[in-house]
Amino acid sequence: MCTTLVMKFIIELTHDLDPEIVDGLSKMLSENNQLAKVFKMARERLSNVEMHLVSVRLIGTHSKDGRQYNLLSRNELATLIVGNGESEGGQQDVIVEEKRRGLRRISENHPSFMALQYPLLFPYGEDGFRIDIPHRDAESTTRDTSPASIGQRVFLPSSFTTGPRYMVENYHDAMAICRWAGPPDLFITFTCNPKWQEITEFLADILGQGSEGRPDVVVRVFKLKLDELIRDLTTREHFGQTIEDHEHLDAVLERVGQKKTTLTEWMTANKLYAEAHDLTYVDFPTEWRWLSDERKEQKTKIGTSIGRIYFAHPAFGEKYYLRLLLNIVKGATCFEDIKTVGGIIHPTYKAACHALGLLIGDNEWHECLHEAVIWATSTQLRNLFATILLFCEVSDPKYLWEKHWEALSDDTTHRQRQRLGIANLSLTKEQLQNYALYEIEKLLNIENRSLIDYHGIPLPDATLLQDSGNRMVLEEQNYDTQSLARNACDLENGLNAEQRNVYDNILEAVYHNTGKLSFVYGSGGSGKTYLWKALISKLRSEEHIVLAVASLGISALLLPLGRTAHSRFKIPMNLNENSCCSIEQGSDLAELIHKTKLIIWDEAPMVHRYAFEAVDRTLRDIMQLYSKG
Numbered sequence: 001m002c003t004t005l006v007m008k009f010i011i012e013l014t015h016d017l018d019p020e021i022v023d024g025l026s027k028m029l030s031e032n033n034q035l036a037k038v039f040k041m042a043r044e045r046l047s048n049v050e051m052h053l054v055s056v057r058l059i060g061t062h063s064k065d066g067r068q069y070n071l072l073s074r075n076e077l078a079t080l081i082v083g084n085g086e087s088e089g090g091q092q093d094v095i096v097e098e099k100r101r102g103l104r105r106i107s108e109n110h111p112s113f114m115a116l117q118y119p120l121l122f123p124y125g126e127d128g129f130r131i132d133i134p135h136r137d138a139e140s141t142t143r144d145t146s147p148a149s150i151g152q153r154v155f156l157p158s159s160f161t162t163g164p165r166y167m168v169e170n171y172h173d174a175m176a177i178c179r180w181a182g183p184p185d186l187f188i189t190f191t192c193n194p195k196w197q198e199i200t201e202f203l204a205d206i207l208g209q210g211s212e213g214r215p216d217v218v219v220r221v222f223k224l225k226l227d228e229l230i231r232d233l234t235t236r237e238h239f240g241q242t243i244e245d246h247e248h249l250d251a252v253l254e255r256v257g258q259k260k261t262t263l264t265e266w267m268t269a270n271k272l273y274a275e276a277h278d279l280t281y282v283d284f285p286t287e288w289r290w291l292s293d294e295r296k297e298q299k300t301k302i303g304t305s306i307g308r309i310y311f312a313h314p315a316f317g318e319k320y321y322l323r324l325l326l327n328i329v330k331g332a333t334c335f336e337d338i339k340t341v342g343g344i345i346h347p348t349y350k351a352a353c354h355a356l357g358l359l360i361g362d363n364e365w366h367e368c369l370h371e372a373v374i375w376a377t378s379t380q381l382r383n384l385f386a387t388i389l390l391f392c393e394v395s396d397p398k399y400l401w402e403k404h405w406e407a408l409s410d411d412t413t414h415r416q417r418q419r420l421g422i423a424n425l426s427l428t429k430e431q432l433q434n435y436a437l438y439e440i441e442k443l444l445n446i447e448n449r450s451l452i453d454y455h456g457i458p459l460p461d462a463t464l465l466q467d468s469g470n471r472m473v474l475e476e477q478n479y480d481t482q483s484l485a486r487n488a489c490d491l492e493n494g495l496n497a498e499q500r501n502v503y504d505n506i507l508e509a510v511y512h513n514t515g516k517l518s519f520v521y522g523s524g525g526s527g528k529t530y531l532w533k534a535l536i537s538k539l540r541s542e543e544h545i546v547l548a549v550a551s552l553g554i555s556a557l558l559l560p561l562g563r564t565a566h567s568r569f570k571i572p573m574n575l576n577e578n579s580c581c582s583i584e585q586g587s588d589l590a591e592l593i594h595k596t597k598l599i600i601w602d603e604a605p606m607v608h609r610y611a612f613e614a615v616d617r618t619l620r621d622i623m624q625l626y627s628k629g
């Protein structure tokens with residue numbers, strides 16, 4: 001910056017300043033700031049040179065270490081010089097004269113730049129920013145950006161609100177309640193509204209404050225209201241008496257080392273009270289109450305709590321068998337009692353299950369799947385089924401499959417509806433089974449096994465699977481066959497002699513797969529559309545595919561699920577004698593055409609001959625490929 005300008009600027013600035021403060025600062029800088037000392041030296045030098053227009057811009061010269069409190073030494077920075085500034089291309093830097101080397105230009109990124117620019121912020125002339133300055137908290141930055149290096153994994157316990165285990169706990173509690181009380185009548189969700197009166201009134205007192213800026217207020221009001229709702233439901237019993245769920249086995253088993261758990265207290269109660277002997281561990285909370293403060297059970301009025309034992313996977317070993325026993329054994333006073341069958345204490349829970357006949361045949365696996373059906377998703381069930389097949393030596397896999405296939409494919413229709421975007425899609429029993437088998441086969445393949453290894457379970461049918469992925473085929477098969485059959489019967493009965501003749505001819509060709517081209521001619525109102533409808537209903541009710549097309553859009557509307565021929569067969573707009581339809585071999589549409597039993601083309605003469613030729617050529621291509629395949 002030009003010195004005259006600097007001076008002018010300083011005079012303007014200092015006009016209102018307290019001279020005492022300025023003197024104090026100046027004194028402080030000249031005593032402590034190495035750069036200020038250098039400044040002084042420059043001034044002395046300039047005063048010895050005859051020069052009127054000078055431009056002085058400063059920067060230190062040392063470029064070694066740059067830690068924050070490393071001070072300059074007078075040897076490093078000699079003086080600040082000089083020039084007219086114009087020739088420096090407007091760069092914000094610096095020409096200094098080092099004592100030993102003469103004039104040098106220095107970068108803005110030099111460590112002393114900040115100290116010179118803002119002397120009051122860097123009163124000792126400390127180093128400022130520079131290139132590659134290390135981050136003070138470099139370690140934590142690495143941790144933030146790379147979670148893999150955090151170290152030990154921590155599993156959040158189920159007591160951690162909103163954690164995955166907490167959610168699963170709640171889900172299982174809900175399922176236990178549903179099992180005991182039946183499906184819920186009400187499903188209450190409680191959401192927050194930032195326009196609630198309490199929130200708006202509070203924010204009205206703060207100018208320009210919206211609810212988005214005060215989540216603390218929103219959350220507090222939400223919690224207050226939520227607590228109030230819970231009180232309405234529990235204490236005030238708006239919907240009647242409320243029940244509570246019981247501590248579950250999983251927690252009990254994890255705390256085996258602890259002196260008192262619900263399981264041990266169940267046994268203690270069995271020791272002390274004869275009336276407790278009639279209850280299994282699961283049924284116990286229906287008549288007894290767990291006092292968590294005192295960690296003991298206490299007799300209470302009947303029907304206040306629901307018992308639940310956490311599901312134990314068959315792969316859990318002894319835990320699984322203990323769980324089986326706890327569903328049956330009554331009045332046990334110690335762990336040995338649970339293993340005692342017919343006066344014999346068995347060494348393991350599994351042996352006790354054997355002695356009780358729980359493991360005869362595949363009972364345990366049927367029971368396992370039967371219980372899991374209550375809470376598990378179909379995906380989880382298929383995983384469980386695959387695990388049972390792989391590791392549990394099932395004696396009759398076919399029966400296990402036949403008994404549980406519906407639960408294993410429960411999500412299929414929903415998934416296919418979502419995937420294909422057909423809201424009312426319905427799948428046949430074979431398709432549902434096939435999907436589940438395919439998913440199970442994939443799970444078994446991961447373990448290098450296959451359904452072939454399990455005698456009696458059918459293998460997934462590849463063609464059915466292919467169809468279930470073809471939206472067009474599914475659409476053409478997705479009819480209510482029963483109502484179509486009734487409709488077909490009515491229409492068939494109403495056919496006149498001529499219509500009947502055509503009807504029988506066409507049906508015969510369809511049923512015998514002879515292949516036939518029929519041209520039906522009749523004046524307006526003679527009953528052609530009626531005939532089409534009769535044919536379409538008849539064949540669709542028998543799950544055959546019929547493509548109903550018309551040359552004109554208006555005629556297509558009169559046919560059940562009718563489309564224009566151009567749209568259905570992708571006939572090109574500009575036709576010539578060599579035109580073909582744009583249907584790719586192997587596409588869904590080609591697959592649909594291949595499966596089609598009958599094509600009805602209404603108002604056929606309304607389009608050019610080339611259109612028929614194009615369709616004919618394309619159909620031949622498609623059918624030829626499939627017959628070769």
Ligand SMILES: Nc1ncnc2c1ncn2[C@@H]1O[C@H](COP(=O)(O)OP(=O)(O)OP(=O)(O)O)[C@@H](O)[C@H]1O
Pocket residue numbers: 494495496499522523524525526527528529530531
């Ligand atoms: N066998 C029949 N029994 C009862 N009603 C019939 C029969 N055949 C035709 N119809 C009735 O006659 C009317 C005209 O029939 P339809 O629409 O099928 O004729 P169309 O030949 O398709 O006419 P257009 O060529 O104008 O389209 C309809 O209301 C239809 O229900």
